[in-house]
Amino acid sequence: MLKKSPSSGPSPSRIRVRLAPLMPGALLVAAGVAGAMGVHAVVPGAGTLVVALVLGAVLANAGLVPGRARPGLKAAAKTPMRAGIVLLGLGLSLPDVLALGGPVLLVVAGGLVATFGATVAMGRVLGIGPERRMLIAAGVSVCGASAVAAANDAVGGDDDDVAAAVALVTVFGTIAIPVLPALAAGFGLGPDLTGMWVGASVHEVGQVAAAAGAVGGTALAAAVVVKLTRVVLLAPLMVVLGVWRRRRADVGADGGDEKGRQTVRRPPLVPLFVVGFLAAAALGGTGWLPEGVLVVGGVLQTVLLSAGLFAMGTGVHLPTLAKSGARPLALGAAASAFIAAVTLGGLTAVA
Template identity: 45%
Template sequence: MIQEEVLIDSGERTVRTGPVRVVPGLAVTALAIAVAAAVNRLLPAVSALIIALALGVLLANSPWNRPALHPGTRLASRRLLRAGVVLLGLQLSIVDLARLGGPVLVVVVATVGATFAFTWWAGVRMGVGEGQSLLVAAGFAVCGASAVAAMDRVADNDDEDVAAAVALVTIFGTVCIVALPLLREPLGLAAVAYGQWVGVSVHEVAQVVAAAAPAGPAAGTAALVVKLTRVAMLAPLVAGTSLLLRRRRRTHGATARRHEHVVPLFVIGFLAMAALRSAGVVPTEVLNAARLVSMLLLTAALFGLGTGVKFGNLRAAAPISLALGAVSTTFAAVVGLVGILLVT
């Protein structure tokens, strides 16, 4: 017998009945993935994740946003997201971390932790709201849109908060692509040091590649290794935040959300995949396939999240959110630069 589940989302009553109901939404999601991949091929500096989110927002605010699509896009924004984050763990290896050396690793960890804490704190003080501040903190401190989406599964924010945070990642990551290469010579940074600074300061992987490219291959390699080290901190940050929010709910007498785990299961899966990669038991072909599948799943998830966003709900918070993005980007760049200069 097919079970029926009633979902209440943004004041709209949506009915989902069985697996067949997700087909229209997943079909549109697949089309969005194809479009995002094609645009990314033409404009490599623009992440497919960002393009997919934009497509989702456009659909949400168009006449073609039919209720029949919602079960599939909701599935993409939840289950496919978690699967994509789990597979993301296969990109990480202890060998990559060892290449950095102790001092640089300390700089990366300190910069990520400080940026995350400062952005969360500053956003609340500026009136952005704790939920969106937490998402911006994750996106700017760790790995852009993927971190925003992963943290959303813990903080349980509105889709508008997610879209705003990802939009800030796009805006200020693009600013970094232009600004950081211009600052290299005045700061007197060698190629490797510059690459490390880019890796510790810029948000999305594609943005890191674009910002490091003008300094040559050595800078590009250094930037990617540092960036992947930041990605490795996604799991402890999400797990730690989950524990903190869970404890806060108990302190204030709130009931834990249904099916809430102390440490989200997708975080455990992420760590398990990273352990497999570090053990050297996963063939190169499987790693390459997993990288592609992870990107497809995360692209689908960002499209799904975008379909829950209405333009009208984004306008009021735009100026103060932009201010938070500017403050956070500047903080990460300055702290990262000071740290790199101290250890090189």
């Protein structure tokens, strides 16, 4: 009598059983992303990622998120977000970054490190929790909502922490759009220096484009290259945050038993999606990819990041967020002013 060979993988029926609980949440996320992209199409100044987060929060706090959607929302807050961050690397041009020259690169990197450290220190003085102040620091010093989402994978903040950080980089990055070009004109800065300053200090890529584009094409080109340099530095920042969380786990800050033994899984030192981000950046910098592929990758990146942020938004509890008071707002303002000041000083010195 012949024996049936063991199955080489899960059967289609088993896959359907596993995916079925995720479908209500997945459909809700798809609708949320479509809504966010629709709002952005009508109001270009409204960033798709921020709108997605806000839509998720509004639906959740209006009681419009059914319980059966929760498993799918939980899954969407992780995998699509990481895939979107990987695709973020395709838009980087490492040769263009290196063409800035050592002094400018040093100012950009130094400004990022100084801003992150100063923001964390100021947040500690203000009594803001470690997760929230680190997410605010990542958003201000690197690249806005994308950096907040990426950093949260290592930091482990809750949805309210993410919402607070995204809100702050949105508010103060938007304020910078008219303010920085006006200040640059008052200081007598040329278009190249203005563009580099905008790229080194404004939070979101879209905000950078809006601020520098108002000055002119030369400023816009310089701003985008400098901004992408900050995006490249997201990878080493993730490694640093991974080390920080592993050390917290080692001393039991993330939970342990009564004898102090660790009871939770330690996070990886270098998350796999960070490796993917670097690989995508290396591939994008070769110039081998057709323009059409890069365009599709950019759209897909926006969709995936929006999906993750919408899912995170549905976990936001607005009354809890409101209780945080004015301290995070003060931290966002101080951090935004700090990075603008330190990068302007550095760029003026090396220009």
